[in-house]
Amino acid sequence: MEHLRRRGMARPAPVAPRIPTLVEEFDLWMRQHRGSAARTLADYRPLAAAFVASRRGRRWDHLDAKAVRSYVIEECKTLTPARRLVFVRALRMFMRFLVATGRCRSHLDRSVPSMPHWRLATLPRYLDEDVVERLIASRSTTTLTGVRDLAVLLLLARLALRAGEVRGLCLRDIDWARGQLRVVGKLRRPTWLPMPQDVGDAILAYLRMRQRCQHEQVFLCIQAPHRPLGATSVRGICQRAIDELGVKTPGKGAHIFRHSTAATLIRHGATLDDVGRLLRHASRESTAVYAKVAISALSRIAQPWPEAVR
Template sequence: MQRAKESFELYLELERNLSPHTVRAYRKDLAQFYELVGEVPPEKLSFQHVRRFLAFLSQEGCERSTIARKMATLRCFFRHLIREKRILADPMVGVSSPKQKKRLPRYLEEDELERLIEGITGDGPLVLRDRALLHLMASSGMRVGEVALLTISQLDLEEKEVLVLGKGNKERFVMLSRSACEAIERYLGEARPRLEKNSGDKKLRARDFLFLNRDGGCLNVRSIARLLLKHARSAGIDQAISPHTLRHSFATKLLSRGADLRVVQELLGH
């Protein structure tokens, strides 16, 4: 069984080119499944094992979206086992994931976006960083993971564009607004050098991540989500928003102005 799990992880990493974070999520889902059903050999897995896991998740009060994700993990795992000829039949046949409630994605109106960014006042290094970061996210539609790993070398402020390394290592160019470029330029000149000095790690400083935390390290995804929520509350935006809200706001704005759907999808990296 361990060999089957290791083979599946290699498939996710090398063939599907998934991020380490996503691979960890698959690993956790599989571990939970096997913790419940025991170390059953692949050829012995059956419809009953899956049904038992599904019933367990429901009894635990898991959200429909969580159950659907875990079922998707199992479905992917079993299909991989079939491709590898480790099993002949798919244990997922006849098992349906719970229907999820469809929710309209939250997005910010233009006046809310303006209020969010203009509400970040002051001249401290973290203030200048946050203003530049939210300007960039609002004007580019980048994923939060893409923003966290963005480097200075990917920016071309003269051309007002950024080279984005997206899912599956696919590259795309996105344009930046003038205000975003100005905010980033000021951050690079006045704030980033001060943050960089806080890092005692020369190897870390050699990597030119654009957005740094107060210790001079790379600003991570969770920190970006937290600072966005903090500034949204300060701006009087009551509904909980996430980095994806800015991404959806970017797409909604373009579509409302008549942009072609396919062009918007390409800008988003779909």
């Protein structure tokens, strides 16, 4: 497109809206002090920018709880329940940034109201074990795209990695001698995980076919320019595999493989602590939702329905 624009054969690239300086500082603060992922910040930036614009240049030290709550209530009128959660999280973090940098009164972040959200109210969405194996087996082992996608799916299915962790995996993160790989997850905490044989074989096969380049990341785009995978690339790999196999699934993103790995382990007798260690959960409460899929264990403690006792 740049070549066509230089020759006057395409329209100029649209000018991206300028991000307020305060939002840029918020972005940097989130990276340095919270270890936030790029995807999270991409969600938060426009929401923070909209809040800054709503102030119309008014001083931040004049901001009060009433103004914050009124803004939240008005904005949430047009948002879906899921989007409301993202909105209040973004605004609450922005308020904490303002408090931490001395721009507004302390504890004003507590004025952001919470949205109703019952963490354990739903079942985790997952794929049956045989569907996961069929998806893995459906990838070609003779084409560069197929070999790359196979390695990605195996990392998701065997080690329950997040999409961002797959994208961020670098050559230096693989210890071939010990059969381990290092994953940098949330809060930028590195963890060494054992590398199953099929995962190691798939990554090695891909690296032998991969384009020669200077990038440190393991997985690259197939089409030139050969750059690291983008924010939605891993989801695209999962969605393509599911669509080509023609199976109906409760979701098509990378995270459904993470849920599927946990559900499979639970059904095979693994404890919640075992699953939590693999998923690298900081809290046991994050793993508790998978207890709902342990059908055999639940059936042993289930009580008969009252009418059936009569």
